[in-house]
Amino acid sequence: MLPMSPVPLLSLLLLALQIVWSSTPQEPKVQGSPQPEISSLHHPTWSLGLQLYRSIRIGASKTNTIISPLLLANSLLALGGGANGSTVAQFHDLLRITQNEKAVGEALTRALKSVREANGTSYTLHSSSALFSKHAPELEKSFLEKLQTHFGLQHVALEDAQKETDMEMLQSWAKSGMDGEETAALEQALETKPGAVILANALRFKGFWDRGFHESQELRNFLGTKYTKVPMMHRTGVYRHYEDMENMLQVLELGLWEGKASMVLLLPFHVEGLARLDRLLTLDQVEKWLGKLNSTSMALSLPRAKMSSAINLKKQLATLGLVDACNETSADFSTASSMGRGKLHLGAVLHWTSLELAPESGSIDGMHEDEDVEKPKTFYADHSFIILVRDNSTGALLMIGALDHTDSSAIHDEL
Template sequence: MRLVRKIISPLLVLILVGIMFASGCINTNFPSLSYTESTSVVPYTHNDTLRYKIPPVNDFAFLLYHHLPKKEDNIFLSPYSILTALAMLYEGAEGTTRNEMREVLNLPEDDLERREEFRYLILRINNPASDAYILRTASALWIQKDYSIKEDYIDVIRRYYFADVRELDFSEDPEGSRKTINEWVERQTERKIANLIPPGAIDEFTRLVITNAIYFKANWSSKFEPENTYNETFTLTSGEKIKVEMMHQVNSFNYMETEEFQALEMPYKDNRLSMLIILPKENDISVLEEKLTSEFVENILSSMKVEKVEVVIPKFSFEKSYILNDVLQEMGIREAFTNKADFSGIAEDKLMISVVVHKTFIRVAESGTEAAAATGVGMTVAAPSSKEHPKVFRADHPFIFLIRDRETGAVLFIGRLMDPRG
């Protein structure tokens, strides 16, 4: 293995990180949204071009979800984080490598259009109109000291993706470099993602590491009261019944149902972000997974109306780590992982992807969860008459959930809860 790596060195190591975090004791005294010296996001102005147009985050989200090994496990990832980091890499791809990446990522072929789309989305995410929640992202390029990266590539990454560019000495101090990058990730994610890069993942042949982090924290618009949380039964797909903490409330939310499933949209404070929960009526989540596309979700959202709903959902917390090499190759990004890779837009030397790592964390509790966009109409429209029996949304078996940015429509996080115990 060492011999092979010497033959194809230097290597490109691509590291991704996505985080979503919500505490059970969230308060509104959030830390300020000031950025560290490693971020370069500038204030958004309404004169920006291509307003209301974003990269194809949602299509990529569902494509990636369908290619993940399912098993009987919880799933949680940030398609925004992964797509952004891959798009930064795509900026330096040429030939077949570029064509494969563009087809899988569904990126606009026009350079300016693509870059402006990412620029707009990054600016919107990092410059919220409210201080009621935290939503921020950060990107960085970590380059081998004295290694020649093309200035045009660096200019694009800085201008449109707002990435910081730093030098590290991978050749002489791979372990120290690994720790430096991990410390950056921890700072960007409020210490919720630790040791993203495991020992040995960076060595003397590493020439470039790309990182992207996303962090969100918010309260529900309508909180669950802790005294209304009880130990109740949650039925796994196997039929096994377990006891978990289930949260209860009755309020007005966007809601819809069919013969196969129910859907509920729960906004976070200020209503820009929301969690959309899609619950199969029978304990068979595969019925929903087969339908899961951008069009399916948009149809759900457009069919919703404000209803008085009795909501019962579990508290849960878990973290996930993914090595996405095989998944991305199965999706069609193949050449980038071989010594035929063409990233000549980054450097003259031969570069290839060594590893793609994605790590996430989520906690859902009475006070809040992470970001997602929703209409929030249920919080602003008068509730139906108290004589009307509320709809019952009891999520006591596996379900799919999305966290969306209502303003842009982007799916920032997507997940599947199979077992609330983690």
């Protein structure tokens, strides 16, 4: 008998492997493009965003909060480029720059580029960043050019007018940067002392799902810091989900169209304020939650809502260590201005943001029938929850916020 030739033997082995593979149970298909696993959150936007979020929320009135760590980190790095001495050291500490400032700058640049490329597919986003100055020492031309070309910040000189006029101009700038959306008014007083500069960001965001939600015509209760009636959006399917029984919350990841970004929701098991969850929001804890997400059959209900906020972050940034930059005596922005130390300081860090939760998909035919899933877990977001928006290409934290209430009609008979 002749020995079997190598070619038929190889064919038999490949056939056997194919049979074994086809009989192996497969992971359920998750809606949309595959999402990258999150093994660590080392992007500088995460540390800044989580720390700043907690600082804003501690002791504050329980109202909607939303900020963009990516936009803010880029602006802070830009302004820090004009600082020296302990002032620049505090910018570096805040942004976790240990040795290589260039590497952090490149990480933020890549993230901003990725966000711009995803704009119009995974979401619509309108944003603007600027440095305003009034009665400030003359700023170096090279510094202003770098603000514009490297970081995308405009420089705007405020007119010699009253504080109310300055605020109207800033409000108008924010509205334009958010594509005409009416912006929330800042409650904090605006500092216009000689030498003060104002760092400002404005961002408007609306995500598009891989598959659209079905919107209910019936209004349902949303039990936040205000009890209101809202339209709810519904969908069943397979999503990445985790239940933290110890901390009594659900973690849900929702892919946006074409998989370029995702939204993560943190929902308490029961109706409660978010103070307990806010305290849990550390880098280590968020990394644990995201690392435990698994594909799960889900029945989802989300409120159709828009959240917005306007805040001067100067106080919170000082609490996190950015002290010298805000002090008109100790601030050293000698690289930004030839007038030297003590003549230029940070008077305000203004931040306008809005995020809309709507039922639309990123595709015209994105509204498909619900997936046929068995025994789905329920994620019913009829009470306050936290939202994280992540750029999937770079890992950057684009937005972080809390929906404490909706701007809908109040429930008068259930209070």
